[in-house]
Amino acid sequence: MIEAISLRAGMTFEKDGKLIKVLESNHHKPGKGNTVMQMRLYDIRSGSTVQTTMRPEEKVEQAVLETKDAQYLYLQDDSAVFMDLETYEQYEIPTESISAEMKFLLEGMQVKIDFYEKEVIGVTLPTTVQLKVAETQPSIKGATATGSGKPATMETGLVVNVPAFIQVGETLDINTQKGGAYLKRSGK
Numbered sequence: 001m002i003e004a005i006s007l008r009a010g011m012t013f014e015k016d017g018k019l020i021k022v023l024e025s026n027h028h029k030p031g032k033g034n035t036v037m038q039m040r041l042y043d044i045r046s047g048s049t050v051q052t053t054m055r056p057e058e059k060v061e062q063a064v065l066e067t068k069d070a071q072y073l074y075l076q077d078d079s080a081v082f083m084d085l086e087t088y089e090q091y092e093i094p095t096e097s098i099s100a101e102m103k104f105l106l107e108g109m110q111v112k113i114d115f116y117e118k119e120v121i122g123v124t125l126p127t128t129v130q131l132k133v134a135e136t137q138p139s140i141k142g143a144t145a146t147g148s149g150k151p152a153t154m155e156t157g158l159v160v161n162v163p164a165f166i167q168v169g170e171t172l173d174i175n176t177q178k179g180g181a182y183l184k185r186s187g188k
Contacts, residue, residue: 004037005056012063019044044121047097067112072105082113091120103158104129104176125176130186131155132171
């Protein structure tokens with residue numbers, strides 16, 4: 001058992017027979033009244049997201065997840081197909097349940113598949129991925145890295161704000177943890 005005040009983004013717990021992943025957790029102390037935890041939670045099985053509050057001392061059962069190294073193979077209908085790197089077993093995960101992660105996935109990329117008991121519940125991406133710029137405005141002569149930037153569409157469809165000097169065809173390091181933040185040009 002774990003108290004709600006200890007729950008952080010990315011943690012998974014069980015409540016009322018549901019498997020819940022914490023997307024956001026904030027400690028909130030209103031002017032009057034008791035402290036509450038404001039949370040945005042994702043029901044892994046139903047795919048729904050809810051905003052809720054919990055008392056800090058409220059206890060929930062933390063789910064113990066197992067992870068396996070896997071490789072993203074391809075997209076098939078409405079599912080992404082992954083292969084376990086040890087057993088070569090293949091797993092299909094509905095794309096709607098990993099829609100945020102799909103913006104970072106390229107065929108052949110190594111990830112971790114999350115399991116709860118024997119049920120596949122999600123994918124954990126590496127912190128940094130390398131993606132190629134598919135579309136952006138032309139670079140501006142004399143542009144520096146300190147400018148406001150411009151949007152760039154990556155090869156997976158992800159749109160990232162990049163410095164003005166970035167050009168189509170360049171490979172960039174993208175942070176997956178911050179919703180796709182530009183880090184730097186790859187290999188530099």
